[in-house]
Each structure stands twice: as structure tokens, then as C-alpha cells.
Amino acid sequence: MRAATVEIVVWCGVLTVLTVVSISSVSPVELTVAGLASLAGAFAARRMRLAAGVHVTGVRRAARAALSLPYGLARGLAVLVSSVAARPAEATVRRVRLRPGADAAWAGTLIAASPDTCVIGIPRDDVVLVHALRPDTGPVEAAVARTGGSR
Template sequence: MRGAVVEIAVWFGVLVGMTVVLISSVSPVELLVAGVAASGGALAARRLRLAAGIDPGGARGALRSAARLPGAVLGGCAVLARAVLARALLSGPRQAGLRRVRLRPGVGPGWAATLVAASPDTCVLEIGEHGEVLVHALGPRPGPVERVVADSTRADAS
């Protein structure tokens, strides 16, 4: 029960925070609307997670991954821009490919896949049952978030 309350409260906070950041001026009416919408969104997010049978997993490396996310997004934008320009000019080699990333013990596959996929040059295609994710990446090297969550002793390319 306590876990459910914490999960719903976290979703509520994230959704209200996003709404407040994205609106131009914050008035009491807008806060009320944000709160009502976030309440429904938080309850729906929990219900969907339970229906999908997804366990958030452990939090090992979560703070380090979140701290590296802005750099991963900027770096991913650069890789994406390079790939688009190379394709437009038909002069660059294609380096995109698939790789399976085995996660370190204690890393939750759900949040790890979300952070890895947040970079514009990566897309998580599948979250496996045995602590691994299938990633399509435009670049040959893992990004900063991926390096934090991956078990480098067991990583392999597909």
C-alpha cells in the first residue's frame, strides 16, 4: 500500500511539475487544472504499469544516470545531426545498428531503458526478461547513460 502511494505521489509530482514548466503563466486555476489532470494521469500510469506487469526494479545507478542524461541528449543530438547530414550528402558511412545491453545487477530495466532511450540517437526496441535491453543506436559507441547502466563485463552486439 505504501509503495502505491509513493508511486502515485511521484507520478503526480512529475506531471504537475511538467505542466507548470510548460505553461507560460501560473495562476490558481491553472494549478487546479494541472492537479486534477495529474491525479488522473498518476492513477492511470500506476494502473497501466500493473496491467503490463512491469516492475520498476532496483535503483542502482539511477542518480548517476540521471545526472548524465543532459550530456547524453546533447551528444545524441550531435550524432543524429551527423547521421542526417551524412545521409543527405550520401558521403558518410552508416554506423547504425542493434546491440543488446545487459544491465548491471540492481539496475531496474524500466527506468534504465527510459533514460537510454531519451537520447535522440538511441531507441530501445525491447526490454528483455533477463536484465537486458535491445537498443538501436545511430553511433557505434555506447552513450554516457548506457555506460552507467550496462554491465560492461557482459555487453555484446547483435
């Protein structure tokens, strides 16, 4: 019951924020409508996830990876800007083998959030294919990759 409540509160929060950001100025009536519509959307999203049989897994390492995301974004932006100025001779495609406790869906999303990386495939639940403008791994990749880096 606690997990269901947390899931609905998170969905409701995300949907409310997306709605409020989409409106230029927010009046109390618009905020109320956004909150009620988001609550209905949160219940619908949970029911759809349950009907599809999807389970959230591998979130043990998500917090560490998410905390390294701001540094990864800044570093990736610097690499992207320098690559625009000079052709990236070091660009590479590599397989990132994920640590136990890291799910390919959220790990791939966090890795792809960096401006200098692009997830081009998820061949298995524990492997993500990444195209990167730099030869070394970034902070998010280091947080979710198996010891010894990515291969």
C-alpha cells in the same frame, strides 16, 4: 507508508507539471484545479499499479544513469547531426546486458532518450536491444551496462 506517500507526491508533481505546461497562462484557479486533479490522478495511478501487481524494482543505478543523461543527449545530438550530413556507416544493433540493480524498463527509457539510439526490444529483464548510430557505448549505456560494455 513512507513509500506510498513518496509515490503519491511524485505522481502528483509530474501530473501537475504536465497540466501546467499544457496551459498557456496559469491563473490561481487553474493551478488549484490542476493540483486537485493531479492529486486524484496520483491516488488512481497508485491504486492501478497495486491492482496490476507492478512493483518498482532496480532503481539502484537510476540516479547515476539519469545524471549522465544530459551529456548523453548532447553527444547523441552531435552524432545525429553528423549522421545527417554523412551516411552513418557505423550504425549498429547491439545487446546491452544490464548490471545488477538496473531494470530494463527505466534503463531502456534512458538509453532511448538519446537522439542517436533507439531501443528496439527488451528480450529479457537484463537485456536491452539497441540500434545506435555510433559503434561505441554512450554515457547512459555505460552507466547501466555490465562491466566490459555491451554485447
